Amino acid sequence: MIRRLEPRSGEVIDRATPLKFTWNSKKHIGYAGDTIVSALLANNESVFSRSMKYHRRRGVLTADYWDPNTMVQVGTEPNVRGAHRLLEADMLVSAQNAWPSLDFDVKAANGLFGRFLTAGFYYKTFIKPQRLWPAYEKVLARFAPGGVVDLNTPHGYHDKRYCHPDVVVAGGGPAGLAAAISAAQAGMNVMLVEHNHHLGGHLRWGTDEDRAVADELEATARMAGVEILTDSTVTGRYDDNWIAVSQRNHPGVVERLIKARAKILVVAPGLIERPYVFAGNDLPGVMLSGAARRLINMYAVRPGNRGVVLTANADGDAAVVDLERAGVEIAAVLDARAGETISKASGSSRHLNSVTLLDGSTVKADLLVTAVGWTAPTSLLNMAGDRPCYSPKAARFFSTALPDNVIATGGIVGDGRLDELIAHGASSGELAAERAAAVKHRLRSTVTRAQTPEGPEPPMPADHRDGLCKAPHPELYRSDTHGMVDFSEDVGSKDLLSAAAEGFDSVELLKRFTTATMGPSQGKLETVNTVAVLGEARGESIEEVGTTVWRPPYAPISLGALAGRVFEPVRVSSLHEWHTANNMKPILAGQWIRPDHYGDPAAEVTNVRTNVGIIDVTPLGKLDLRGPDVPRLLNLLYTNEWSKLPVGRVRYGMMCAEDGVVADDGVTGRLGEDHYLMTTTSSGAGQIWQWAEMWLQTEHPDWQVHVTPVTTGYTSINIAGPRSRDLLTRLVDDVDLSPVAFEYMNVRSGTIAGVADCFMWRIGFTGELSFEIHVPAGFGLHVWEQLIEKGADLGVGPFGLEAQRIMRLEKGHFIVGQDTDGLTKAPTTGLTPLIRLDKADFAGKPELEWSLGAGAPELPVLVAIRPTDPQLVPDEACQILRKGTAEIVGRITSSRFSPTLGRSVCLGQVTPEFAAAGTEITVRLCDGSDTTATVMQHHAHFDPEGVRLRG
């Protein structure tokens, strides 16, 4: 580690913990606490990447998170910020955006054609001929910058957390720390978010006295109970202070997204040092004063041997002192405040050799440090609605107006001595605490579950803080030569001037055309320089040009963090374990995991038709309806009549939306005088509950009806087949199941297998004699196992959804959403007798009255279809054509091969012209061939008279 300095008082490295790592397969050693880049620099590596477009060698520029030149690949992780990511043992670090190697990069040939690769080159060059774009795309993709994504990388544990702090402080510098402390000491719940690994901001790379102040502030903050998040970023501020925080160092997780609803946000991000634009400003060896000071004082790394310093402020002056202390020979110090500056930097492309001054003289140096001013990172203020205004006196932007729940402090507000910054932070924290208390009072008054606050709501405290001054600073943006403005995107000042000359002279257009400010630095380094160069082009001041609006995220955030933990709720019935243990082939139906079949759906059909089968139909929607006005609700929801349903009877009904389109169907049984149980389709359970509540709460709040969803309160089992009565009889002894006592479309309550309070319905979706039983779910598995056990000699077996679908299709029962769609009005189903237009009202009645009236357009008709080729099963959604033409007259909505009938069976929608029984139709198959089929008289292919069903 030939550039590592002797131990220093403020260093953050742990020399007792050496770490081995490799850089482009070369072995190195760093220390715990090093960043990847500080460790590499200590090992005399000074080139870390190739630039995006011209593939120029790049060295360290800022030595922090925002450094655009130090993106590296770590193992399988691309685009790692090498100047921020801490070194770990055995890290495999490699350069990206270079081929075949960082040292010899073939793509650097781009630099030879640099004069032709100005902004817009790709847009203009590859737009024509359009047919060649696929070829262009393949070639251009090879030039895409960035690292290599390994698609086999496992998804790490990304976490999410919600929280409601009273105050969030964005920035852990002296002002931010002081704000957090005073807010916490005022009794507030405070979260402090610091972008870097250490608290203290610029004090960390300052003097021993600076660090002592930082340490004291940090200790006080911890003692005050501030929740401190380091290596974390407030990435966005949204309405009502919804604050997004990316936490990168939470133990045990890759990255955590915190969604904080803060009562007050204190913005204290400090300032970000700005690069200077001149020829050669991207040569390795040219860096900002903050970079040099961080490397020396925090990581004990000497950034060069012989340096030139361009300084316009006290930080530049301090850099001179630090460099000298680090043993760097100072070749020249140019004081911009006295009008001195540099013209260009020259070198071999691998490193800086000399610096040319304005008078043309040159100074030999391998290090050029610039300190020409700061950018105020006003992103979070922008997100709060602020439009910052430029101050030529201070050479940076300042906020103008902020909402009450956002407070700014520190360097972003103004300048001052350290004690003044801390005092401003402290008074900001006090203000934040007072305002948070007012917000909290309001919240506690309005959230019913909260503890009621004492006294009236206090007014929002006014801002009476003493301000910070705006210290004069020279405006230094570009020298007399052209250089790089956006280091991330390889956009130079010449590119910006050419784009402006082409007419892209609005700052928003210029940004999008050149992509300046759109790289990984997100404008933190280059926005103001971009505006300044555009100002040159337009002959206007920065104030007149204005700036772009910073939007979230403040700093890039990983897709993994945004995705967070994967929450995909799944629902299972109480029989799920049994299904799993008995060869279930599952199917995902919405959130439900259901048995599609148990190995042979055709055999399951045959068993139901000949013996008895049982199916788990728990997902069937079930709503408990109670109250004297239930019939009124049923009459409103269903199209048919419900006023006189006797106790113990079940009735089928169809529901429509207001536009007359079929919304759901099912049966409802009357269990008691004022007690009903409604069933809905499985997929419609939640929707129909909301539909019922909507009518009750908005249109008929006077009706006495209580709707309670009980879908999963009951395990629902359909027992179907000619032996179903025999089977159920073995488990029930308090209900007479005989055909006379328990007729079709009746409901009874009783005890099944020792389980009380069960319901039994005689209905049949399969077309067989069947009983649908609803058992309290906690006992569902017991009853199911009893059915299997007691019915063994009857041939009982489970059947799944597929067998049920086949049998219902054999029987011609349609499924809402399968045989109907979002345009299918009720008459299409053929159930017109159930549409009782003589009722006073029901949902969809006006539309259906019109649809059934004279002159209305004819509606499609749902019909049963029998393909001519009995073995051919047209795919669902196949088109039905007018014979000999390409005119579409309908479609197949359901199709299966019927093991019962030995032929294919279908339902379909056709125009009325083709709905008559015996009509021959043409079905276009998915392979483009046509086949013929015949429209049948009944929907039912099997047992159209319903003899079995009513048996």
Add this chain to the structure above:
Amino acid sequence: MADQPQFRSSVTNPVATPAGAPALTDESSLTKVSVRARVGASPLGVDFTRTDRRDGVLIAGIRPDEWLLLGAGAGVEALLAGTEFDGSVNRIDVTHSRLCLRLSGVCSASALEKVCSLDFDDTMFPDGATGSASVAKVSSDLIRDDQDGEPSYLILADRSFGQYLYDAIHDTTTEFSSAWPSS
């Protein structure tokens, strides 16, 4: 006919609480009765978002027109039998419909914060308060019912989500166990 069989919860695979982590227990077998009345009525003398405990039965105002009674079956029956309701009140046994999990311990609110966006601050969600929210994307009712001086939350949701919700909440607790890596 045989005796009533044993109640089976939808949490079929509970796991041990890691050392130091908030305790997650399945209380689905508690008798749960929903009492429905007109909005604004107070048939049990408990306001919306508040709870009361009588003779071991927890009464929770979970919606403006709905109260949930939780407890042992006999206790709930006795309480209902001893309360006079007018004709507009309905009682529905939802024991089998509702999953009931209890999360207890000093870090239980912090664990819940990982899957629920409610504000669990003591002033915003004090002991004896109720709320409704998404928990790990499942619509749930939450009741704060502190035990032995430590925060404790009942989480009630549709039974069918049982194992999923149990696993999701259990996962949130592991961060607070002593086995979790420290920074």
